[in-house]
Amino acid sequence: MNPAPLVPAVGEVVEVRPETASGDIKTLRVRLPEEDRFSFRPGQCAMLSVFGVGECMISISSPPTRPEELEFSVKRVGRVTAALHELEPGECIGIRGPYGNGFPVEELRGKGLLVVAGGIGLAPLRSLVNYVVDRREEYGPMRIVYGARTPQDLCFKEEIFRSWPGVPQVEVHLTVDQGDEEWTGPVGLVPSFLEELAPSPEGVVALTCGPPIMIKFVLEALQNLGFDDHQVLTTLELKMQCGIGKCGRCNIGSRYVCVDGPVFSLKELRQMPAEY
Amino acid sequence: MSWALPAVDALAARLLEDRLVDAVLGWARDPDLPWQRYPHRVDEPSRVGELVWDPFCAPGLAKLVFRMTEGGLKLGVLARGCDALGVWRLIHDRRIARENVYLLGLPCPGMADGVRVWEECPEAFDAAGWEDHGSHWVAVPTGIRLPKERFLLDKCLQCQVRWPRQCDEVLAVQGGSWNPFCEDRYRQVRQLEELPLPQRFDFWRGWFERCLRCFACRQVCPACNCESCSLDQFEPNWLEREVGVATQFIFHFTRALHVAGRCVDCGECQRACPVGFPLGALNRKMMKDMEDLFGVREPFVPQESEPLGEFALDDPDEFR
Amino acid sequence: MSVREGWRPKIVAFCCNWCSYAGADLAGTSRIPYPASVRIIRVPCSGRVNPVFVVRALQRGADGVLVAGCHPGDCHYSTGNLYARRRLLVTRRLLAYMGIEPERLRLCWVSASEGERFAKVIEEMTAVLEKLGPVQQLREEGPP
Amino acid sequence: MKLVRGSDMLRWLRRCGEGRRWVVPAKEDRHWLFAERDGPVVFPPDYRNATVGPKGWLLPRSEPILYYRWTGGRVSVTPAQGWRPQVIYGVRPCDLKAIALLDSIMASEPWPETQYLTRRAHTVLVGMACTAASSCCFCTSMGVHPAESYAADLMIYPLQGEEYGVAAFSEVGREWLAQLEGEEADAAFSPAVPALSLPMPTSLEDLPGWLERRFDDPGWQRLAWRCLSCGLCAYLCPTCYCYGISDVDRGGAGRRVRWWDACTLPDFSRMAGGHDPRPTTTERVRQRIMHKLAYHPARQGEILCTGCGRCIEYCPMGIHLPAALRLLGGDGR
Known part of the structure; x- marks a missing residue:
């Protein structure tokens, strides 16, 4: 048992990588001292802090199969995320975690995976994708459907354009809401793009994350495609302060996103009040 | 009646x-x-x-x-x-x-x-x-x-x-503004003003320890009607959420000043406070100063302009 | 708390950009000696000084706060200093009412040509604050 | 149970609690609250319960979690040690039950809240059974009994005049009680009867389900339109524990503090990007009541209300549990 669960370990920022042209999303690569390292599962989160500014909950975007360093992809929306963006390699960062349930990687074994993400929503799923890539033989075929507002806003470009498409039994389908001169790929919103692709629900689990409005329509699209509620997993985000199920604000009904989530099946979601 | x-x-x-x-x-x-x-x-x-x-x-x-x-x-x-x-x-x-x-x-x-x-x-x-x-x-x-x-x-x-x-x-019944139970609006203010300075601080510190900072006084107040309150801001964080003598001082000092010349003396803050903090003694101090310093008559009656939203060339200059 | 050996009062001075900041500057360039205990913060106008600045300064280490603006009639924004006077008068009285020595807050008028006056005000205020000692009421406890 | 005279009881308690901080009900001006004093006291007859309960002595209004200091680009972090051995004396059963609930929440897996639990482990709770109820008490409606010990180590039962019965309910309690000279006896104690008996729409067991079915009931709006969005109810509530965390920075060094928060305050669940799942008083009041009566029972099997009556007595706009139950029950008012 951690003697003081709210006291973070101090890690070091190794790299700060802008993901988008506008710089509103950056990926921090962080190294923790050996004694503070933790094991985690894809989809789990950690509380990052800049001492003097505050904390915020960010999903771990690197896979547990690459444990030496952790990666966090952060969109700048407020005070703390802005401070995280200003960190430079070599600087200190507070980390505590891992929090949440993560994706049920054991249950997913042997199944086909349909990953549907929008914008920064790919971050938690990227952890899962790379986990599967590293243990390719344990999982069925994986299809990644990813969209962003513009080609510039697509995150993890190295992976989505180069490394993932080269992995056996991995397909990457990209779309943007609005193209530019260089974009030759599909243009359109993720949910309709998904319906066009019409993946079969047979033996497949769909995992989705993105802006709330996208999630809403992706869930509808999946239903239209014949996915059953228990075949659909989504990961949610609410305001959190403690991460340990004690501060009482990230609940949806009786479930806390920080300990019972952030991953919920559509079946669970339908039993929860629509207050998120 | x-x-x-x-x-x-x-x-x-x-x-x-x-x-x-x-x-x-x-x-x-x-x-x-x-x-x-x-x-x-x-x-x-x-x-x-x-x-x-x-x-x-x-x-x-x-x-x-x-x-x-x-x-x-x-x-x-x-x-x-x-x-x-x-x-x-x-x-x-x-x-x-x-x-x-x-x-x-x-x-x-x-x-x-x-x-x-x-x-x-x-x-x-x-x-x-x-x-x-x-x-x-x-x-x-x-x-x-x-x-x-x-x-x-x-x-x-x-x-x-x-x-x-x-x-x-x-509603046409008799009655008036006179309240036999309150001859002097500023009685408590005067009493506090007469205390030596360290005792005045001790008086307020005792209350700071009891104030839960639940903001009932602010929320119930018709003069506290800003769209967003400066005390809720994080940047700059005028009122840190930590509760101590200094932050309590800042809270009550700022609240009193922000209703200075605007408080209508309705007493709702006093009623809402669960621990009985003498908010009225702060509000009435501000009213009394509006009268004493700037000659505002009935400072609790809302006017088009507020005493702190104007000035006079001959305002007192007591900063020596 | 006893006053530490060698303690000197710290003054935070909010100086209006148009008159008093230049006045303070003049004091410096004319090599008029005044206590080094003052920290100057330039503000566009004395009317910019929110009373909460005063308390915040006293909480965070200042022993006195000086607000310096243009003489009445000379305000760059014509009347900012007169609003400031009203507001700070009330502030000062409220400070006293809540148990903080009112002498810790002073408002003065310093024009761009009054380097000497600025130095004198700082000197006077330093002398007053030396008698009062450090602010005891609002200091917070540090880490154990 | 041992029978003892009041003055002997106080002497015995004082001796057992030597070296500990004494937190006792104290009347300051017209309000009772729990304050640090040099020892236990006999209550005057008008004492029923404190406006501000003992919660803050276990979960302070604000407390540091850690201290940090930057030196040369590196940061050092020191966890805070925020506890002193203490006795909290004269705690009423509703508040004792509330402490038992806080204990179970803070101890819950997977992340027990060690700072609270450590402070709690160094606290001796001396309870006091109720002989008189205030007009807003409704403990029995919530299944709480005015003479039950709950989280108490020791329980005091005022009997006739100067006579008290004392019983122990924990290891520490028994150790202390062994040092009390007094005869072991059974004494009949007749506890107070709470003033209010709420007309419950359903049994306590069925209440969570009953409420969950009314999540979208227009009654919430009819209750919450007059909510002022202050945090009074949550701060006075003995079972409200929600907190927030923020940094207090003093230029290169500072502390991370945890402070009481309240789900009725407007920014409680508003996210940095502006999204707020509970944007109006309707959702916030519903959250508070549902958390107590539906969500927490679903998580940990217990109702998070002990019937202390503080929300009834102190809400400036008359929003309280009985009103909620009635409005949701279909009476249009």
Whole structure:
């Protein structure tokens, strides 16, 4: 048992990588001292802090199969995320975690995976994708459907354009809401793009994350495609302060996103009040 | 003087029937708690019977009018002196459109501390109506007399705004602003001013330790109507969420200054505070200074311009 | 708390950009000696000074706060200093009422040509604060 | 149970609690609250319960979690040690039950809240059974009994006049009680009867389901329109524990503090990007009541209300549990 669960370990920022042209999303690569390292599962989160500014909950975007360093992809929306963006390699960062349930990687074994993400929503799923890539033989075929507002806003470009498409039994389908001169790929919103692709629900689990409005329509699209509620997993985000199920604000009904989530099946979601 | 409930009902019904207002805001009895009256809104003439006007209507209504009229609702407000001034505060602050409120003035003989009456004299609540006898409330028909000296709410003990001013209509009963229980609005202020400085600090520090900073005083206050409060800001974080002497000082100091020259002396902050923090002693200090320093007469009556929103070339210069 | 050996009062001075900041500058360039205990913060106008600045300064280590603006009639924004006077008068009285020595807050008028006056005000204020000692009321406890 | 005279009881308690901080009900001006004093006291007859309960002595209004200091680009972090051995004396059963609930929440897996639990482990709770109820008490409606010990180590039962019964309910309690000279006896204690007996729409067991079915009931709006969005109810509530965390920075060094928060305050669940799942008083009041009566029972099997009556007595706008139950029950008012 951690003697003081709210006291973070101090890690070091190794790299700060802008993901988008506008710089509103950056990926921090962080190294923790050996004694503070933790094991985690894809989809789990950690509380990052800049001492003097505050904390915020960010999903771990690197896979547990690459444990030496952790990666966090952060969109700048407020005070703390802005401070995280200003960190430079070599600087200190507070980390505590891992929090949440993560994706049920054991249950997913042997199944086909349909990953549907929008914008920064790919971050938690990227952890899962790379986990599967590293243990390719344990999982069925994986299809990644990813969209962003513009080609510039697509995150993890190295992976989505180069490394993932080269992995056996991995397909990457990209779309943007609005193209530019260089974009030759599909243009359109993720949910309709998904319906066009019409993946079969047979033996497949769909995992989705993105802006709330996208999630809403992706869930509808999946239903239209014949996915059953228990075949659909989504990961949610609410305001959190403690991460340990004690501060009482990230609940949806009786479930806390920080300990019972952030991953919920559509079946669970339908039993929860629509207050998120 | 009687608490003319039927007359109040009739007026409210008439306002609704004549379509002068869309709804009337007043008070209703809490069916579970005999001593409690809570703010209540009536939309139809047939339901005016739900309204009540008796010595237990404690909650101030002004702050509620703000949110209620936001969508353009035309609201009739049963307004005592304190409520009327509060509504006018909001009107002058451009939070309420004048044409959206119809102030139905009720001269107020003071309100009782309901819980206390319930504990000491529960049979008082069997009354069918109430009469005001100056120093007592008298229940009709039981004849039970409640001495005000014992049962007046704190805010009403210190009240000097009993008469509903600047209303569209005042229920015609006698009454006035004079409150025999409060001869001098500034008594407590003067007492504190006379203390040596270290004792003054100790006085406030004792209260800082008790203040929970629940913000009830701010939320209930008709003068605290900013869209977002500087004390809630994170950048800059004027009021850190940590609770200590310094942050409590900043909270109460800032709150007092932000209502300086704007406080209508309704006493709602005092009523809302669960630990009895003497917020009135801060507010009235500001009022007293408005009078002493800038010659503002009746600083609790909202005006088009505020004392701290203007200046005089011959303002005192006592910084030496 | 006893006053530490060698303690010197710290003053935070909010100086209006148009008059007093230049006045303070003049004091410096004319090599008029005044206590080094003052920290100057330039503000566009004395009217910019929010009373909460005063308390915040006293909480965070200042022993006194000086607000310096243009003389009445000379305000760059014509009347900012006069609003400031009203506001700070009330602030000062409220500080005293809540148990903080009112002498810790001072408002003065210093024009761009009054380097000497600026130095004198700082000197006077330093002397007053030396008598009062450090602010005890609002200091917070540090880490154990 | 041992029988003892009041003065002997105080002497015995004082001796057992030597070296500990004494937190006792104290009347300051007209309000009772729990304050640090040099020892236990006999209550005057008008004492029923404190406005501000003992919660803050276990979960302070604000407290540091850690201290940090930057030196040369590196940061050092020191966890805070915020506890002193203490006795909290004169705690009423509703508040004792509330502490038992806080204990179970703070101890819940997977992340027990060690700072609270450590402070709690160094606290001796001396309870006091109720002989008189205040007009807002409704403990029995919530299944709480005015003479039950709950989280108490020791329980005091005021009997006739100067006579008290004392019983122990924990290891520490038994150790202390062994040092009390007094005869072991059974004494009949007749506890107070709470003033309010709420007309419950359903049994306590069925209440969570009953409420969940009313999640979208218009009654919430009819209750919450007059909520002022202050935090009074949550701060006075003995079972409200929600907190926030923020940094207090003093230029290169500072502390991370945890402070009481309240789900009724407007920014409680508003996210940095502006999204707020509970944007109006309707959702916030519903959250508070549902958390107590539906969500927490679903998580940990217990109702998070002990019937202390503080929300009834102190809400400036008359929003409270009985009103909620009635409005949701279908009465249009």
